[in-house]
Amino acid sequence: MVDVGKWPIFALCPHEDLKFIQQACVFGSGNEVLYITKNDEVFVMGTNSSGCLGTGDAQSTIEPRSIVMLSGKKIVSMIMGVDHIWRGVCWGHNAYSQLGNGSHNQSSSSPCQVSxxxxxxxxxxxxxxxxxxxxxxxxxxxxxxxxxxxxxxxxxxxxxxxxxxxxxxxxxxxxxxxxxxxxxxxxxxxxxxxxxxxxxxxxxxxxxxxxxxxxxxxxxxxxxxxxxxxxxxxLSVEPDDHLTVAESLKKEFDNPNTADLKFLVDGKYIYVHKVLLKIRCEHFRSLLHESDEEMIEINQFSYPVYYAFLEYLYTDNISIAPEDAIGLLELATLYRENRLKLLCQQTIKQGICEQNAIVLFSAAVKYDAQDLEEFCFRFCINHMTIVTQTEAFAEMDSDLLKNFISKASKAGAFKN
Incomplete structure (x- = not known):
């Protein structure tokens, strides 16, 4: 939750108006702001150098001015520049080598490869x-x-x-x-x-x-x-006393006071709501159909894995350590939760290292996680010497090992 009052420019904004701000962006020299209200009205305020406020004139203002042309357009992002010059990658100004192509003070009007x-x-x-x-x-x-x-x-x-x-x-x-x-x-x-x-x-x-x-x-x-x-x-802004639907659902996850179902995993309870589970997951629509059970014991998955899965159904995001994400990937495959499967792959990538790269590669093949499989393979190729000396590589399934070596050879990993 963002407090826009941290930016000095908002000291000029009427206090009552602050309560209606939904999105905001302070830009330029820090003396310019564009903000969007809950009614999707767009206002600007501050210094108007070179007409940067978009008001149609060059007049600065300490009072909010409406931008009628943008109001009601559902703005989702803003890109801010300096003097209308893009000072970054893939082309543009290069006085300080910010193109990253190895040159200095040689600007480029066309895309160039970062070196x-x-x-x-x-x-x-x-x-x-x-x-x-x-x-x-x-x-x-x-x-x-x-x-x-x-x-x-x-x-x-x-x-x-x-x-x-x-x-x-x-x-x-x-x-x-x-x-x-x-x-x-x-x-x-x-x-x-x-x-x-x-x-x-x-x-x-x-x-x-x-x-x-x-x-x-x-x-x-x-x-x-x-x-x-x-x-x-x-930035998006929400008043402290307001909860969105998503925030309300997240707040009720694992709440024994409102739950009508609990899962017993590794001796610990996780409290949930049947109706939400049936809405969010095909597996539970079948499992809980006309069921009056108040407690279900889970033995196939660990507590961190099943907790992360149920939390995902409430929040649409996962919060789990990379080392536990393989178990969640297995669950996502079994329950046919494709989006969850993608999120698991992203999390697993963050925990890769030379010691576990083969283990993750094997898991990716087992659970048909093609994006993770290619990522792990590329990582292994880039760290081939250390990876091939690990215990996991020595214990690799023979058929998988043959396929790995064949693919690595085609990628040029053994040229030297």
């Missing part, structure tokens, strides 16, 4: 751009940075600009979200464990390596540390 460390790596969480630097996240949870570094915004431990991607290490944590802002030299990231890190320009100081904060979301980094205090994305 060196990101070649052959799949970027799954996109790329974010600061004023003159760029961050990218790979499918292995690795973070890379390039471009300007005068404030340490690359997080490399120094202030040297980089003309090609270099990996940024965050205490061996896997990164699941990266953030940078168009008008600042500040960077942020969220780890798999929920930790929020920041680095770069910090209220006049230069933080040259990722610093652990007390925040719970990357947005707070830019509200408190960025100069100017801006937002890096369009």
């Amino acid at each position: 060196h460390n990101l070649i052959n790596k799949k970027v799954i969480s996109g790329v974010v751009c600061g004023y003159a630097h760029t961050l990218a996240l790979t499918d292995e949870g690795g973070m890379y940075a390039w471009g300007a570094n005068s404030y340490g915004q690359l997080g490399t431990g120094n202030k040297s600009n980089q003309s090609y991607p270099v990996q940024v290490l965050v205490e061996k944590e896997r990164i699941v979200e990266i953030a940078a802002c168009h008008s600042s030299h500040t960077s942020a990231a969220k780890s798999q464990s929920g930790q929020i890190y920041m680095w770069g320009q910090c209220r006049g100081q230069s933080v040259i390596t990722p610093y652990l904060t007390h925040f719970t979301c990357t947005d707070d980094v830019f509200a408190c540390f960025s100069t100017p205090a801006v937002m890096w994305r369009l």
